[in-house]
Amino acid sequence: MPKNVPLNQAYRLLNHGPTVLVSTAYGEQRNVMAAAWNMALDFDPPKIAVVIDKKTYTRELIEASGHFAINVPCRAQASMVVKVGSSSGHELVEKTVGHKFAAFDLPTFSASKIDAPLLEGCVAWLECKLIPEPHIQTTYDLFLAEVVAAHADERVFSNGRWHFEGHDELRTIHHVAGGAFMAIGEAFQAKP
């Protein structure tokens, strides 16, 4: 289902502001967290920015591996996104429940250029290589990365455009607060 997206179109996967999941791996360790605070940062080579809190396990794994993946989840996955976003990878590991993928039974597949696992059932994936900027990482929890590969579910993204018509369960989700989301809605072309 995931089809390669040309790198110069990768920004279009995030341009409309979806809430995403950040997945990471370092050796046998892995984790996934939710992140509404993400955006595109450049077109080609594509770059992105994402906010990763100091206390997260994800941050440790990113700083160790230098890689992470942005997974764009869909409406069918909203409950999972809340579960992933409100649980601590640190705690699960300390309680020997295992990582979140095992604890929550989240199937993954391999990325093409990085070690981080990609979540099945999402509608887009961006494989990212950290651009180290220690000052803003420390001061603002702000992480920048280059997108080295991108993929999307061709049922809802192809030829550089999202097309969710007839696939309401695959619409991207946009978090407001406390589990309150909006799904992305009607597409239209603005006339200048």
Next chain:
Amino acid sequence: MPKNVPLNQAYRLLNHGPTVLVSTAYGEQRNVMAAAWNMALDFDPPKIAVVIDKKTYTRELIEASGHFAINVPCRAQASMVVKVGSSSGHELVEKTVGHKFAAFDLPTFSASKIDAPLLEGCVAWLECKLIPEPHIQTTYDLFLAEVVAAHADERVFSNGRWHFEGHDELRTIHHVAGGAFMAIGEAFQAKP
């Protein structure tokens, strides 16, 4: 119509990823540009991040004044957003057409804490004070700011929640590329 939003809820105005307009003023100069690449950066005091290209007039005015406003436009304004986003403030001024507000007949009202004008007809406004970070401004066109006041149209945002039902023309708009937008869609509560 614009009602104050408590500062600790300001992030909720951007959390769902709308395309925004950045307005600026410095002395008699003023400008407005479109920006899909924006995100919240912190809760309280609220901070935001936005990408502002080097060649923009907006950037000159931000660097001179240290302030800007984020205006969240709605579906009724989509054509205006494209017009604002595809025209150059520099060129308009050079051709003595005047600034974009005059050239495109865009009514504004005064901000409470900064000089930048706020656009009428938008559904939310964040008054921002630049946090100078010269390295990332120069290297990535990335600008950080503290939100010093926030307002929203209470028909569609109150008590910390968006509620667009019955107000389709006031829905926020989410740009993909080339004037192709999606309006924000159905609200739902995810069950963990």
